[in-house]
Amino acid sequence: MKAHDKDSSVRGRVLEIMRMSTEDGPGIRTTVFLKGCPISCGWCHNPESIKPGPQLQWISTSCILCGICVATCPQGALTMTSEGIRIDRGRCRACGNCAEACPSGTLELMGREWTAEDLAGEIVKDRAYFETSGGGVTLSGGEAALQLEFCLELLKILRAKGIHTALDTCGMVPPAHLEKLLPFVDLVLFDIKEIDSKKHRAFTGSGNEKILENAKFVASYRKEHLRRHRIWIRTPLIPGATAAVKNVAGIGAFIAENLGNAVERWELCAFNNLCRDKYSRLGIDWEYADAALLTREEMESFAETARASGVNPAIVSWSGMTLLDTETGGKDREADAPAKPRAVLKHGCATLRTMED
Numbered sequence: 425m426k427a428h429d430k431d432s433s434v435r436g437r438v439l440e441i442m443r444m445s446t447e448d449g450p451g452i453r454t455t456v457f458l459k460g461c462p463i464s465c466g467w468c469h470n471p472e473s474i475k476p477g478p479q480l481q482w483i484s485t486s487c488i489l490c491g492i493c494v495a496t497c498p499q500g501a502l503t504m505t506s507e508g509i510r511i512d513r514g515r516c517r518a519c520g521n522c523a524e525a526c527p528s529g530t531l532e533l534m535g536r537e538w539t540a541e542d543l544a545g546e547i548v549k550d551r552a553y554f555e556t557s558g559g560g561v562t563l564s565g566g567e568a569a570l571q572l573e574f575c576l577e578l579l580k581i582l583r584a585k586g587i588h589t590a591l592d593t594c595g596m597v598p599p600a601h602l603e604k605l606l607p608f609v610d611l612v613l614f615d616i617k618e619i620d621s622k623k624h625r626a627f628t629g630s631g632n633e634k635i636l637e638n639a640k641f642v643a644s645y646r647k648e649h650l651r652r653h654r655i656w657i658r659t660p661l662i663p664g665a666t667a668a669v670k671n672v673a674g675i676g677a678f679i680a681e682n683l684g685n686a687v688e689r690w691e692l693c694a695f696n697n698l699c700r701d702k703y704s705r706l707g708i709d710w711e712y713a714d715a716a717l718l719t720r721e722e723m724e725s726f727a728e729t730a731r732a733s734g735v736n737p738a739i740v741s742w743s744g745m746t747l748l749d750t751e752t753g754g755k756d757r758e759a760d761a762p763a764k765p766r767a768v769l770k771h772g773c774a775t776l777r778t779m780e781d
């Protein structure tokens with residue numbers, strides 16, 4: 425990734441550009457993860473995307489303990505300890521000097537600024553993959569739609585170049601943002617995580633009223649404007665939280681009643697804990713670090729619940745990692761020790777990424 429120095433285009437803060445993704449819409453895609461999210465799901469797979477500003481991370485496995493970063497930091501925020509480099513986040517001003525000086529790429533400043541113009545130029549390099557696979561670009565996060573002007577300009581440039589565009593949203597955004605962005609979006613990936621607002625607040629820090637209203641707005645926009653954009657609903661199934669029959673049935677009833685045939689796909693995404701290292705790099709204890717994966721039978725069962733919920737059964741699918749059948753051995757999984765992720769990947773889920781990818 426490169427920083428830029430042009431003033432001719434709107435700037436946005438980008439966490440990561442992931443090429444060759446097959447998980448964030450049709451075909452091969454370049455997914456742009458933007459910084460900043462208005463909700464904080466306990467199971468979030470991109471914890472480094474929640475804060476809107478840049479954050480420094482240190483990867484212990486590649487550090488050669490040369491000490492160059494410590495000498496480089498103008499704030500005195502880095503210390504060499506017996507366990508490696510310690511970051512005093514209260515002192516760090518996220519200037520990026522240490523990351524630039526680090527000879528092994530161990531320190532990384534997550535969340536660099538780009539202009540829409542420069543980023544579009546970077547994305548266009550992948551055009552050949554898009555054209556041969558029916559893919560394109562997906563704006564994700566964090567919550568991409570919060571960086572309205574940046575996304576708007578980027579989408580306009582990409583659409584003018586004939587590139588398929590998708591917006592991955594948690595739905596907790598001002599409707600006016602969606603209204604401005606939708607004309608330039610071919611596919612909306614819309615998360616509905618929990619139908620009970622009190623539980624939604626407990627899981628994410630916010631109720632779901634605004635999200636459900638925005639889901640209706642996106643569906644009605646599609647009907648009224650007869651545009652070519654499509655809608656996929658995605659529901660993460662998290663053990664002990666959203667992975668509940670009542671929740672899946674409730675979301676299905678909501679889709680059937682309010683979104684109707686505007687929804688092309690409803691994808692149930694199985695929980696995985698591949699992001700454990702991200703939390704440790706950020707110095708955060710993650711409550712789901714040892715949570716068990718769901719089994720294939722459980723995912724099939726949730727999919728059956730979804731198909732019987734009132735939606736068109738053909739739109740329901742599931743994705744993500746599951747426990748191998750032999751691992752549960754027919755026992756009560758809840759009574760077993762937390763499962764380690766020896767897992768099968770049916771097919772990708774949008775949240776299934778690691779920094780090592």
Ligand code: SF4
Binds near residue numbers: 498519520
């Ligand atoms: S990003 Fe800047 S302030 Fe923060 S630790 Fe590195 S050199 Fe110091």
Ligand code: SF4
Binds near residue numbers: 482486488490494526
């Ligand atoms: S400069 Fe990089 S490799 Fe050297 S001690 Fe710092 S983080 Fe480790």
